[in-house]
Amino acid sequence: MISVGDLLKSRKTLKGNYFAPYAYVQGDFELGLLETRLGARLIALPEVFLQGVYEGLQHELGDASSLVLYNCGRWWGKSFFRRFQQEVTQYYEIPLAQMEMVEFLSCFKQCWKTHGWGTIEFNFDYYPHGLIVIYTTNSPFAAAAPKGKGFACQLEAGILASFFSQLTGENLDCLQTSCESMGAPLNSFILGIQERIKMAKTWLQEGHDHTSILELLCNTQVNKEG
Amino acid sequence: MYSLLQELIHEAESKYLGQSDLVKLLQEMASMRPRLAVYRYLRDNEVYIFQKVADELLAQLPQEKTRNIENCLRHWLSITRYSAMAMLLNNPEYLQRHLLEWLTDIVRVYEYQHISKKLHSLLISRLKEELPDNGIKYIEPFLNQAQAHIENVH
Secondary structure, three states, X not given: OOOHHXXXXXXXXXXXOOOOHHHHOEEEXXXXXXXXXXXXXXXXXXXXXXXXXXXXHHHHHHHHHHHHHHHHHHHHHHHHHHHXXXXXXXXXXXXXXXXXXXXXXXXXXXHHHHOOOOEEEEEOOOHHHOOEEEEEEOOHHHHHOOOOOOOOOHHHHHHHHHHHHHHHXXXXXXXXXXXXXXXXXXXXXXXXXXXXXXXXXXXXXXXXXXXXXXXXXXXXXXXXXX | OHHHHHHHHHHHOOOOOOHHHHHHHHHHHHOXXXXXXXXXXXXXXXXXXXXXXXXXXXXXXXXXXXXXXXXXXXXXXXXXXXXXXXXXXXOHHHHHHHHHHHHHHHHHHHOOHHHHHHHHHHHHHHHHHHOXXXXXXXXXXXXXXXXXXXXXXX
């Protein structure tokens, strides 16, 4: 016997998509503010502004601009995690840590989409090797970056590294291994502990592609004491 | 209602709406009363309807784990609530964006498509019997939309 009355009283949510676009993006138009449905401020960035950021940083910093963007992403990801945690916890009335993994990921994917950052998918096939593979499409950053000039989604990589570091309590790094700005159909990222991503970076510089880097990572153990 | 209203508002802008648009608006408003009646019925009889569905489901799927049936029932309680609002707004996109998209990965993990198929059919039969004045015609398209979405999750 299943009691529907008890099901309705259980702590498990009947709520759907907190990040549904029409509900999530609100605003006080009188004051010129765009806000989330819980009142946190949002701003719309024109593509031309992002193009200017890439051009300006490249002009001033050259190759170091990638590192700057990655660190900006890390900083952004830290705040993004706090906001995400606060909003999701408040809406679903359950701490993030107690949320089922699949519900958490569904929220994250919808959040990514509603912010206009394209789509995001997770592949946990490499989780036993300590890696999460992430794919994004329609990245606004890849679209604004100069074409064919190298990996361009350092901001996203930084956000992902920082967000999942906060979530897991581990110090994680994230490496982009394919990019829409270089003609790839999607942007690929590998997320893992810093020692492993460091090795992956070397292989990337040696010219290995996404699949081959994953194979190499799976076949290589890290000596944590080393 | 909502999408039609939006469309008409955008169309009108600085001019008056034409006769055909006003007729559309009137028809939409006329169907609001029976939609509200269905909405009220679903709201006030949620436990009664779903308890009957749950009992029949358990009888028809004796081998299935109760936990799987509970998960599916919980999601269909949610689907019916969101469908009821989508019906009031006459807006399938509301159901899609506010629930079904979010539910996709969850359905993929729970793998309860076969339970959902039975549950959907039991729920429709139950509502056909219970809803007065052929009210089923207002809610059924949204429940079918949800079931079609769940069936297509692989």
